[in-house]
Amino acid sequence: MAALGREAYLEWQLAFESIDDSALEAELAARYPWLNMSAAEMVAGWIEEVDIGHAEVTITRAIRGRRQLYERVVEMWNDHFNITSSGLTMAWTRAVDERDVIRANAMGTFRALLGASARSAAMVLYLDNAKNIAAAPNENYAREVMELHTTGVGPYTEQDVREVARCFTGWTNHLANAGEAALTFKFDPALHDDGEKVVLGRVIPAGGGIGDGEAVLDILASHPATARHVSGRVARHFITPAPGESLIDRLAGVFTATGGNIRAMVREALSTRCQTHARPKFKRPFHFAVGVARALEATMPHAGQLRLKLAQAGHMPLKWETPDGYPDRTSYWAGALLWRWRFAASLMYNEMTGVEVDVPRLMFGARNVEQIADRIDSIVFGGTMPMLTRVLLEDYLRANNPSNGVMAEALGLAISSAEYQWF
Amino acid sequence: MSGQREHEGCGCLEYRGLSRRGFLGAMSAAIAGAPAWLPRVAFAADDRASRDVIVSIMLRGGADALTMCVPWGDPWYLPLRGALAVPMPGAGLNAATDLDGYFGLPPAMLPLLEAYSAGKLAIVHACGSPDPSRSHFDAQRSMEVGKPSDMTLATGWLARHLLTSSPMKSDAVLRAMSITPGLPRSLSGGPLALPVADPSNAGLTGRPASKSSRMQLLSELYADTDEPLRSIAAQTQATISMLEAINFKGYVPAGGASYGVDPFATALKSAAALIKAQVGVEAVTIELNGWDTHVSQGIFAGDMATLMQTLSNGLKAFHRDVIQSSIINVVVVAMSEFGRRIAPNAGLGTDHGHAGMMLVMGHKVNGGRVHTIWPGLDHPFDDRDLAATIDFRDVLGEIVRHRLGNAALGEVFPDYSVVDRGVVMH
Incomplete structure (x- = not known):
């Protein structure tokens, strides 16, 4: 970023398609071959490791991907259109959802993203639209598509929820035994309520078929x-x-x-x-862990250890149970400093199996306490380490005769410090 | 990065204007201690000693109260519940077990019978919020904040109880602990309140020789930072020492209690150890989530049956271990954001409804009864849901006033007059 300047860096990251991330993607595809599979192929291969693998892919892309902004946008939509991955069917369709719905539309138009999400087999399963049939509507998707995905609470009534549910009757999936179409979206006219509906005051005429749902999405996206x-x-x-x-x-x-x-x-x-006027934002555990791994250039054979740590923090990717996605509230996350301090200690004492930080290499050439502190400033804080933090770390280094172990402790304390917890 | 930090709900304009609502919402004010406008509530020493420790359990997802406590005596129950009805007591397989000639427990809730029969467990039915919202998130917010339909209040009801009462133990390093990864809204803004996901694993690892100097440096690294982080860091330091002194791993439950190995039972067991250690933690919050049973509800075998078993087995163990066997007074309250619709949907599940139920267990609970003003399933709310005839704040308010010894109900539940329902002893 320093080399490009802020505006140019932003434009470069926004045009993510032209940033070559093929080496990392090839490496991921080799380790997680289901990444490029259809749901039918995952069913046929009965691939059981998609669930945990998916979380690891998310962590790995965040740490090593060059399309940093794109991954942040993907993370946002994964929260916005949250789907909890549990059980094989959900894991398979969720993997397809992230690839073909979220990642494919992350920087496109909201209407296209919304439309793809409505036809996502994972969303259809997660919010029970597969059970939403003319004879007995299920309102789960109808409510959340308004409350969470589009308008938010306010513009619609309970009657609107019922009407929207009727519009989406028959939006379901092919079953897992449907061959190549397995676990993909289908519209079943026989299950659709084809009567007239009124949604947010707009009449959707009878006989609209699958067009009813699309009309709802149009109304919502333009509201x-x-x-x-x-x-x-x-x-x-x-x-x-x-x-x-x-x-x-x-x-x-x-x-x-x-x-x-x-x-x-x-x-x-x-x-x-x-x-300019933005106040600092408290890092969620995912940002903390990923940021540390990037800053300290941690190496690991795979992201399994970080996945376990994030599970302890209640922030494992794709595991928030309810459709509102992981919270962004400072008050929710700030109380758990203990997890951060423990994370830093176990990383710097090599207690995370296979996750390694090469402290001698990071500190190479630093000959005295001031130079070590400079290096920590540059690595952890990008040159913005507060003076008090510097003084305290220098005192610690001086008092402990800076060996590699003590330099590792100082790095651990730097990432445990108050300043590091904020963007 | 050293500028003023944003805290949700603070709304700095409000804060500057020193409005009452701004203060209530201000996390930083809460952390710093009771705001000046709060009434000074004087507690007699003996009052403090007799106060209960509270364990508050949130069942997120909208638990189906009509299954958890079956109104089999309501003539409309069987016809309206249809395929998801629990059979009448005596009606063979999976039948309800009668409690009082009108209500009954389904098989998966039977572990509660022990505490109920001992008079230590009360059920409050047709209980809920006046807010008609069927949004999980708004309804949870209403309940945890303790003021329905108010989107500006940021502190939780339990937090405000702590703010308006003196600590049970004057030198407590922590007054409230949530055994969850994050802090729930009910404790948001509370003094000395932290989330600790696993209290039995709370220490700093690494080189033993440097541990105390690392702890010291950590405290200095947070000495100059803004609230709420400065207070949280100090509380975390003290909490680490406090928790390390408690032998969670070697904890032996009393009264022949046997906790399961699921996260809910583990959390209850940690709560029991924490309470018995008498370190001054007077409020514990726990969650058991996943009650959003739109499809294939599984009331006898399946998702909901498993959840009910987890809940009732956990409470059974806690009853034996703590309520029956400890002289420390404890009150447990479990609630969910709403109940579910009276009629099942086509997928053998239920959609979001309105009123639900609460469980209250403790040494001084008027238990062995179902407290309700039963509205009748033929008098539904919004044509389709169980009507709420008892406000959830009546139950929580009664607990706060009589079991937690706090008369400042106007602060804990603003703009509401708590109605005494006789659920707990006075």
Whole structure:
């Protein structure tokens, strides 16, 4: 970033398609061959390691991927369209969902992302739309597509929930034994309620078939409340945990003006004018662990150890149980400093099997306490280490005769420090 | 990075205006101690000694109260519940076990019978929130914040109870612990309140010789930072020492209690060890999640049966271990954000409903009864859901006033007058 300058770096990262990440993807595909499989192929191979593997892929991409901004956007949509992965069928369809729904549409238009999500076999299963049939509607997806994915609570009534459920009757999946189509979306006209519906005051005429659901998605995607609700998500993810009205207005304006262009919203959110007044954001455990691994250039044969650590922190990728996605609230995460301190200690004392930090290499050439502190500043804080932190670490190094072990302790303390917990 | 930090709900404009709501919402104010406007509640020393320790259990997902405590005496139960009805007592396989001639327990909840029969467990039925929301997240927020339909209040009801009461132990390093990875909203803004996912594994690892100097440096590394992190760091330091002194791994339950190995039972067991260690922790929160049974609910064998067994077996062990065998007064309360619809859906599940039930267990609970003002399934809320005739704040409020010895109910449950339902002893 320093080499490019802020604006150029942002544009480079926004144009993620032109950043070559093929070496990492090839390595991942070799270790996790299901990454490029259809659900039918996973069924046929009865691949059982997708669930934990998927979390490891997410961690590995975050640490080693060159498309850093893209991965952050993907993370945001994984929260927004959260699907808990548990059980083989969910794990298989969830893997397809992330690849073909979230990653494929992460920087596209919101309407395309929403539409792909509505036809995602994993979403159909997770929010029970496979059981949503004309004879007895199931409201789970109908409610959450409004409350969580689009407008947020407010614009719709309980009657709207019932009507939207009717519109999505018959949106289901091929069963696991359906050959090549296994566990993919299908519309079943026989299960669809083809009567007239009224959604948010708009009449959806009888006989619309699968068009009913699409009409609902059109209504929702273009609703002013959706522009604001999605803007709130973008603002909380990229700017501040408690965005003000003016910030939401600005992002919602971009949403409306660009027809829900996600890339344009992310560009605006990361612009100097939006970031200038942003207060620091508390790192979630995932950001803490991934940030540490990147900063200390930790090597590991795979991300299994980090996955276990994140599970202890209640932040293993793709494992939030409810459809609202992992919280962004500081108050939720800040209490668990203990986990961070323990993480730092076990990393620096080589207690995470296979995860290695080469302290002598990181510190090579640093000949005295001041130079070691400079190196820690550069590695951990990007040159912004607060003076008090520096003084305390220097005192610690002086008092302990800086061997490799003590330098490792100092690094561990640096990542345990207050300053490191904030973006 | 040294600028002012954002804390949700603080709303710095409000904060500057010193509005009451801003203060209630201000996490930083809460951490720093009781705000000046709060009434100074004087506690007699003996009052403090007789207060209960509270264990608050959140059952997230919307637990189906009509299965957990079956209103088999309601003539509409069997016809309206249809395929998901628990058979009447005596009606053969999977039949309900009668409690009082009107309500009964399904097979998976039978482990509760011991505490119920001992008079230590009360069920409060048709209980819920006046907020009609069927959103999990809004309804959980309403319940945990303790003020329905208020999206600005950021502190939790349990946090405000702690803020308006003196510590049970004056030198307590921690007054409340959530045995979860993150802090639930009910404790948000509470003084000396931390989440600890695994209390039995709380120490810093690494070179033993440097441990105390690393701990010392950590405390200095947080001495200059903004709230809430500064307080959290100090509390974490003290909590590490406190927890390391308790032998969780060697803990032997009393009264022949046997805890399972599932996370819920493990958390209850840790809570029991923590309470018996008498280190001043007076509130513990635990969660048992996954009650959102839209499809294939499985009330006899399946997802919901497993959850009910986990819940009732855990409470059974805790009853034997703590309620029956310890002289420390404890009150346990379990709640869920809402109940589920009266009629099942086509997938043998139930969609989001309205009223639910609460479980209250403890030394001084008016147990062995189902407390309710039964509305009748033929008088549904919104045409399809169990109506709420008892506000959840009545139950929590009664506990706060009579078992936790805190008369400041106006602060704990703002803008609400708690109605005494006789669920706990006075």
